[in-house]
Amino acid sequence: MIVATTRPETMLGDTAVAVNPDDERYRDLIGATLQLPLTAREIPVIADEFVDPAFGTGAVKVTPAHDPNDYAMGERHGLPQVVVIDKHARMTNEAGKDFVGLDRYEARAKVVERFDALDLLEKVVDYEFAISRCDRCRTVVEPLVSTQWFCRMTEMAERALEAGNKQHEPEFVPQNPWTKVYTDWLENIHDWCISRQLWWGHRIPAWYTEDGKVIVTRSEEEARAKAGCGDAQLTQDDDVLDTWFSSGLWCFSTLGWPDETDDLKTFYPTSVLVTGRDIIFFWVARMTMLSLKFMDEIPFCEVAITGIILDKHGQKMSKMKGNTVDPLAVFDKYGVDATRITLAAASAGTDVRWRDDQVESYRNFANKIWNAARFCLMNAEGARIGARVEGASETWALHDRWIVSRFNRAAEEINAALEKRQFHEAVYSLYHFFWDDFCDWYIELVKADVTNVEASPARDAARSRLLTMLEQSLRLLHPLMPFITEELWQRLASLAGEGGREFLHPAYREMNPTVMLAAYPQVRAELIDERAESEMNAVIELISRVRSIRSEMNVKPGEAVRVLVSAPDARTREVFATSIDQIKRIARASEVTISESLEVVPRGSARAALGAGAEAIVPLEGLIDFEREQGRLGRELEKVEAEAARGEAQLANSQFRERAPAEKVEELGKRVDDLVSRAQAIRRMLEALRG
RNA sequence: GCCCGCUUAGCUCAGUGGUAGAGCACACGCUUCACACGCGUGGGGUCAAUGGUUCAAGUCCAUUAGCGGGCACCA
Numbered sequence: 001m002i003v004a005t006t007r008p009e010t011m012l013g014d015t016a017v018a019v020n021p022d023d024e025r026y027r028d029l030i031g032a033t034l035q036l037p038l039t040a041r042e043i044p045v046i047a048d049e050f051v052d053p054a055f056g057t058g059a060v061k062v063t064p065a066h067d068p069n070d071y072a073m074g075e076r077h078g079l080p081q082v083v084v085i086d087k088h089a090r091m092t093n094e095a096g097k098d099f100v101g102l103d104r105y106e107a108r109a110k111v112v113e114r115f116d117a118l119d120l121l122e123k124v125v126d127y128e129f130a131i132s133r134c135d136r137c138r139t140v141v142e143p144l145v146s147t148q149w150f151c152r153m154t155e156m157a158e159r160a161l162e163a164g165n166k167q168h169e170p171e172f173v174p175q176n177p178w179t180k181v182y183t184d185w186l187e188n189i190h191d192w193c194i195s196r197q198l199w200w201g202h203r204i205p206a207w208y209t210e211d212g213k214v215i216v217t218r219s220e221e222e223a224r225a226k227a228g229c230g231d232a233q234l235t236q237d238d239d240v241l242d243t244w245f246s247s248g249l250w251c252f253s254t255l256g257w258p259d260e261t262d263d264l265k266t267f268y269p270t271s272v273l274v275t276g277r278d279i280i281f282f283w284v285a286r287m288t289m290l291s292l293k294f295m296d297e298i299p300f301c302e303v304a305i306t307g308i309i310l311d312k313h314g315q316k317m318s319k320m321k322g323n324t325v326d327p328l329a330v331f332d333k334y335g336v337d338a339t340r341i342t343l344a345a346a347s348a349g350t351d352v353r354w355r356d357d358q359v360e361s362y363r364n365f366a367n368k369i370w371n372a373a374r375f376c377l378m379n380a381e382g383a384r385i386g387a388r389v390e391g392a393s394e395t396w397a398l399h400d401r402w403i404v405s406r407f408n409r410a411a412e413e414i415n416a417a418l419e420k421r422q423f424h425e426a427v428y429s430l431y432h433f434f435w436d437d438f439c440d441w442y443i444e445l446v447k448a449d450v451t452n453v454e455a456s457p458a459r460d461a462a463r464s465r466l467l468t469m470l471e472q473s474l475r476l477l478h479p480l481m482p483f484i485t486e487e488l489w490q491r492l493a494s495l496a497g498e499g500g501r502e503f504l505h506p507a508y509r510e511m512n513p514t515v516m517l518a519a520y521p522q523v524r525a526e527l528i529d530e531r532a533e534s535e536m537n538a539v540i541e542l543i544s545r546v547r548s549i550r551s552e553m554n555v556k557p558g559e560a561v562r563v564l565v566s567a568p569d570a571r572t573r574e575v576f577a578t579s580i581d582q583i584k585r586i587a588r589a590s591e592v593t594i595s596e597s598l599e600v601v602p603r604g605s606a607r608a609a610l611g612a613g614a615e616a617i618v619p620l621e622g623l624i625d626f627e628r629e630q631g632r633l634g635r636e637l638e639k640v641e642a643e644a645a646r647g648e649a650q651l652a653n654s655q656f657r658e659r660a661p662a663e664k665v666e667e668l669g670k671r672v673d674d675l676v677s678r679a680q681a682i683r684r685m686l687e688a689l690r691g
Numbered sequence: 692g693c694c695c696g697c698u699u700a701g702c703u704c705a706g707u708g709g710u711a712g713a714g715c716a717c718a719c720g721c722u723u724c725a726c727a728c729g730c731g732u733g734g735g736g737u738c739a740a741u742g743g744u745u746c747a748a749g750u751c752c753a754u755u756a757g758c759g760g761g762c763a764c765c766a
Contacts, residue, residue, distance in 0.1 A: 364729085557730095
């Protein structure tokens with residue numbers, strides 16, 4: 001019979017040749033006995049479904065001692081196991097006296113040579129196949145039958161599956177696809193080989209007597225007692241337990257198990273396990289199974305699966321590849337807070353390509369927080385923070401109502417995101433609230449008021465509102481940037497009642513105030529103020545358009561401009577009027593004139609269309625660059641017209657009007673009206689410019 | 692071979708059927724009394740391809756391509 005092999009030396013350990021029972025070519029030979037070349041052994045031809053008739057010659061040599069599949073076949077057919085390669089990859093006595101002591105590769109060559117000499121060699125062909133290698137030294141691994149300790153898993157896996165079905169525990173977040181990965185593995189459970197041939201770890205608690213009896217107990221003393229031979233020679237198994245075996249006990253062993261400690265009673269079962277998808281089998285499933293076994297409970301109700309940190313090329317990090325990041329070096333370079341929030345900013349469950357420049361941007365964020373707080377604290381004299389200053393909302397300016405509204409929106413979003421374990425959404429909301437709303441706008445809006453050197457109730461009230469907003473923001477930021485927020489919060493605490501104690505949960509009132517124990521800000525829906533937001537948006541738009549004109553018309557930063565604002569809507573005029581000081585300061589305007597309409601536009605003005613039919617005009621006298629202004633307005637018109645046309649087409653579609661929710665139709669209608677009126681305004685401006 | 696995920700700006704990535712976004716990078720201007728690790732203003736998109744569902748698709752469905760991962764197998 002002709003068989004194929006990639007490891008000719010193993011033929012010395014063959015104890016059968018297998019064929020598929022349905023293979024016509026070999027049917028007659030099943031049960032026959034073959035002479036195994038180069039040995040004195042006779043081996044049977046066996047029939048086994050495992051054999052693929054289409055592969056190779058359809059006849060497979062079977063080496064139970066040196067191949068996992070052959071081992072299984074050997075078990076099915078009661079074949080002997082002949083070990084021909086030892087632990088040092090040298091041929092054993094069983095390989096015969098011509099081969100004993102040879103290295104496996106020398107033996108391989110010699111077997112081929114002998115076959116050739118005996119005219120038994122059909123052919124030698126190049127062949128590519130996957131080969132298993134040692135992870136550490138890359139040595140090719142030869143399978144070798146050996147005695148190992150196994151843990152029977154069937155019952156434990158069934159219990160874990162049952163808990164999954166009945167209690168839906170643990171719950172994976174995100175649910176897909178990890179629930180399926182977890183249950184699939186449990187459903188196809190294999191007995192667990194817990195022996196490891198390493199020199200570190202817990203040694204397997206099995207002892208052998210001199211006559212080869214095995215005793216498994218907790219200690220050698222117990223083993224001795226159990227053996228009933230006080231001073232007999234006992235030898236402990238050399239193998240150690242798989243590290244995941246003890247890791248699997250982690251949830252309760254760390255709390256003092258097997259003792260019934262207070263910690264165990266208080267903290268077990270735990271709430272959330274945060275881990276990576278690569279150890280769902282190794283660790284998570286083992287923890288659930290071992291916890292059910294020893295504690296009768298699932299150890300955590302939720303498993304939050306995070307992404308894995310990859311290097312910047314998308315490769316998994318490993319010490320062997322040398323592409324690992326040293327967290328301590330990152331901490332030194334950018335700070336712990338920046339590192340922490342960078343990790344939180346990684347989209348939930350998605351792998352992250354690690355890039356320093358990302359950490360750098362959060363280092364910059366930390367610096368921004370520091371400097372904003374520095375500004376606030378520089379102007380803290382006379383300020384108070386906390387519940388007492390929050391009360392007087394009727395005295396708040398538009399921008400105060402606005403920032404409080406924005407803060408409460410952020411608090412709402414952030415709490416919801418944390419609840420869903422969507423940490424990146426929380427980071428996004430925090431970053432933009434703090435940097436865009438609080439720093440870029442609010443601080444600038446209140447700057448004149450709070451930096452006033454003359455003390456006054458109005459100044460101190462403005463300072464109190466600013467510092468109160470900072471204090472609340474620090475609390476909101478704290479879980480993501482713990483160190484900087486604590487440092488700054490401590491500096492603020494003295495401005496609050498009882499040195500900050502008023503912010504602590506009643507249970508902690510006796511302790512030293514720390515932001516760690518302060519209540520986490522929750523949304524106060526009554527402080528979300530849609531009107532303040534839309535009014536403030538109008539002010540922001542006006543300021544932005546004036547700035548845009550200044551920049552595009554190359555007005556020097558130090559140079560003040562006049563701003564003429566027209567607004568047909570009385571409420572809009574009122575809003576601009578109440579914020580006129582802020583507009584002047586931030587837009588760097590010497591004068592802001594607000595009127596219902598402008599009959600006469602000064603020659604050489606740059607203009608911008610605003611919402612609600614309002615218009616901003618910046619007279620530039622001789623300074624205006626007509627070509628630039630035309631280009632600027634032209635680009636704007638193009639954008640507005642394109643969007644208006646899209647909206648109009650949609651509104652003209654009867655299907656849309658009939659089937660879309662009325663609310664959406666109305667919304668689009670309003671938007672299109674605004675766009676159309678803006679387009680008209682811009683066209684008038686362009687005409688005026690040409691004329 | 693089976694299963695899963697990804698493909699959006701130069702790069703790394705968010706995006707919940709209804710106006711495509713961020714950070715970095717880029718361009719221009721700025722020693723504006725918290726911050727140049729900053730401030731202001733800009734430019735930059737066939738949302739992998741094709742088909743379908745829908746009044747409406749980056750988003751839902753199907754197919755294809757490319758990339759990544761897991762499991763199985765490798766006589």
